[in-house]
Amino acid sequence: MPKRIITSIQAIGHRVIDSIWRLGRAARFFALVLLKSTTSFLRFSLVIREIYFVGVLSLIIILVSGLFVGMVLGLQGYETLQKYGSESAVGTLVALSLVRELGPVMAALLFASRAGSAITAEIGLMKATEQLSAMAMMAVDPVARVVAPRFWAGVISMPLLAALFSVLGVFGGYLVTVIFIGVDEGSFWSSMQNAVDFRYDIVNGVIKSCFFGVAVTAIAVFEGFDAPPTAEGVSGATTRTVVTSALAILGLDFVLTSFMFRGVD
Amino acid sequence: MPRTIIDFWVGLFVIAGIGALLILGLKVGNLTSYNTGESYTLTGNFENIGGLKIRAPVKSSGVVVGRVTDIQFSLETYDALVTMAINTHYRFPKDTFASILTSGLLGEQYIGLSPGGDDEMLAEGDKIMKTNSAMVLEEMIGRFLFDKAAED
Numbered sequence: 001m002p003k004r005i006i007t008s009i010q011a012i013g014h015r016v017i018d019s020i021w022r023l024g025r026a027a028r029f030f031a032l033v034l035l036k037s038t039t040s041f042l043r044f045s046l047v048i049r050e051i052y053f054v055g056v057l058s059l060i061i062i063l064v065s066g067l068f069v070g071m072v073l074g075l076q077g078y079e080t081l082q083k084y085g086s087e088s089a090v091g092t093l094v095a096l097s098l099v100r101e102l103g104p105v106m107a108a109l110l111f112a113s114r115a116g117s118a119i120t121a122e123i124g125l126m127k128a129t130e131q132l133s134a135m136a137m138m139a140v141d142p143v144a145r146v147v148a149p150r151f152w153a154g155v156i157s158m159p160l161l162a163a164l165f166s167v168l169g170v171f172g173g174y175l176v177t178v179i180f181i182g183v184d185e186g187s188f189w190s191s192m193q194n195a196v197d198f199r200y201d202i203v204n205g206v207i208k209s210c211f212f213g214v215a216v217t218a219i220a221v222f223e224g225f226d227a228p229p230t231a232e233g234v235s236g237a238t239t240r241t242v243v244t245s246a247l248a249i250l251g252l253d254f255v256l257t258s259f260m261f262r263g264v265d
Numbered sequence: 266m267p268r269t270i271i272d273f274w275v276g277l278f279v280i281a282g283i284g285a286l287l288i289l290g291l292k293v294g295n296l297t298s299y300n301t302g303e304s305y306t307l308t309g310n311f312e313n314i315g316g317l318k319i320r321a322p323v324k325s326s327g328v329v330v331g332r333v334t335d336i337q338f339s340l341e342t343y344d345a346l347v348t349m350a351i352n353t354h355y356r357f358p359k360d361t362f363a364s365i366l367t368s369g370l371l372g373e374q375y376i377g378l379s380p381g382g383d384d385e386m387l388a389e390g391d392k393i394m395k396t397n398s399a400m401v402l403e404e405m406i407g408r409f410l411f412d413k414a415a416e417d
Contacts, residue, residue, distance in 0.1 A: 045268070052271045056278045095293050160282025167285040170293055189292070197320065198294040206286070 026222045033151050033221065036144040046149040047156070054115035054150070054217075055157030059164070061114055062107055066165035069102060070094060070172025078177050087177075088187035092195040094173035099196060099205045100261070103166035105253050108212035111154075111161060112245035116220035119150050120241040123224025124234035147221045154220070158213025159206050166205070204260045208253065215252055216245045304331060304350040305389040309363045309376075314345045315399025317365055317374045323349045325378040330355040333376065349376060358383035364397030374399060 040047050077093040123146060126132050132142040170192075177183040196202065220241045227237035311317075314336060323331040331351035339346040351357075360381030367374050378393075387393070 048275050049271055051275045051278065056274045059278065099289065099293065157278075160279065160285070163282055163285035163289060166293075167288050170289075192293055194322075196294045198290050202286075202289050202294050 022226075025226065026218075029222050029225060030218050032143055033148050033218070036141060037148045037152065039141075039144040040148045040152050046145075047152050050149045050153030051157055054111075054119065054153050055161065058111055058114045058157070058161060061110055062161045062165050063168050065106065065110055066103075066168035067172040069106060069165075070098065070169030070174075071176045073097060073102075073169065074173035074176035074181075077173075078181055078183065087183050089191055090173070090177050090183060091188035091192035094177075095170055095192045095196050096201065098166045098169040098173075099201050101253070101257075103169060104162045104205050104209040104212055105249060107162040107165040108158065108209065108216055108249045109246055111158060111213075112216045112220070112249065113242050115154065115157075116216050116241050116245050117238045119154070119217065119220040120224040120227070120238045121234060123147065123150070123221060124227035124229075124237050127225065127227060128229040128231070128234055130229075143225075147225060151217050151221050154217030155210070155213045158216070159209045162205065162209035162212075207260075208256050211252055211256060212249050215248045219245050219248060303353040305353055306334070306348055306350055307387055307391055307393055308346060308348050309393035309396045310339060310342055311345045311347055311363075311365060311396050311398050313398040313401060314347060315365055315367075315374055315401055317347070317376070317399065321373065321375050323351060323376045323378060325355065325357070325380065330378065347376070356386045359385045359387055359391075360395065361387060361393060362395045362397065363393045365399035367400065 073094045074090060077090045078087055081087045081090055081093065123132075126142075126146065132146065135142045135145060174188065178185050178188050223237040223241045223244070227233045317333065317336065319333055319336060321333045322329045323333065331349050333347060334350045335348035337346045337348075338344075357378055358381045360383040362379045362381065364377050364379070365374055366377040381395075
């Protein structure tokens with residue numbers, strides 16, 4: 001019996017040490033990516049190629065989801081606000097919730113599952129088929145050549161995708177409330193413009209999405225680079241990317257929100 | 266895929282993204298009503314500002330003419346010192362009346378300016394002498410009950 005207790009305590013210790021060790025490796029890898037980013041900016045065409053894969057190809061899912069999220073917000077907001085006779089405030093509701101929260105967060109979640117998982121799978125497979133080792137043999141640094149361009153492409157794409165998500169969302173809300181339901185168009189836009197502050201709401205939303213972009217792509221490239229070089233390892237790493245990014249986005253969102261919108265001026 | 270096609274799509278994506286930010290700023294946000302031209306500052310002492318906040322609009326006849334830039338508690342007069350930035354297009358006479366009003370029953374509070382008849386105009390840094398405090402619901406109810414009691 002005491003032996004079983006000791007082994008189970010050992011198992012807990014082993015897990016904790018392992019995860020801290022992994023966290024340390026992730027931090028060192030992140031620093032390494034930043035250090036070796038110079039090539040990405042000297043040969044910017046590498047980054048542009050990756051922006052095509054992570055940014056342009058994510059456009060469809062981001063735009064369509066943005067439109068539908070905005071339409072649902074418009075419908076639900078109208079449904080509740082018309083009970084109080086203030087349906088003209090629906091523009092404020094749609095715009096504020098999109099620009100402050102839903103735009104950056106939803107776009108980042110979609111980006112993590114659409115592009116983050118692809119980055120992990122690609123890098124993991126390159127490692128499993130020993131393409132990364134082959135590069136290293138030819139004195140081409142795989143971190144500088146493969147990882148850093150993907151990282152920067154994600155960081156650049158994320159705020160743009162979040163902004164497009166918010167714009168399509170506002171358009172979706174406009175479509176449902178003004179065109180279909182018939183809320184007055186002038187009060188829809190003017191109440192929105194009165195409530196949405198450029199510095200306080202829009203810039204903070206953009207800052208949020210920049211943080212999410214860094215978090216998602218850093219997790220994605222690390223999981224890919226760290227994946228065990230087997231088919232099973234790559235599939236596990238892809239799953240971990242999506243799960244860890246989603247948790248990181250939501251946790252980070254709370255921290256950033258509590259810094260940005262404390263309710264005091 | 267050829268390099269030029271990738272370049273084209275990425276360029277389009279970046280332009281669309283920056284365009285989206287511009288739309289957010291101009292159409293959704295209040296970038297247009299911000300800093301449109303020069304402004305001059307006026308101050309006013311209010312006995313009670315209610316729920317007035319920094320960045321609240323300053324309106325005259327319903328038209329936004331400026332914004333509240335600062336609210337302080339004044340230790341000299343023991344009341345609230347409100348600083349506002351007024352667009353230079355709009356000049357007001359010296360005896361302008363400033364009152365804190367509420368848009369709608371539960372809406373946000375703003376400062377309403379009603380111009381007087383003086384020939385001299387308010388200039389940079391001047392103080393509005395005639396002010397009217399925010400309407401506080403509890404005080405109004407209290408006064409109403411007091412009046413009622415006095416009648417009986």
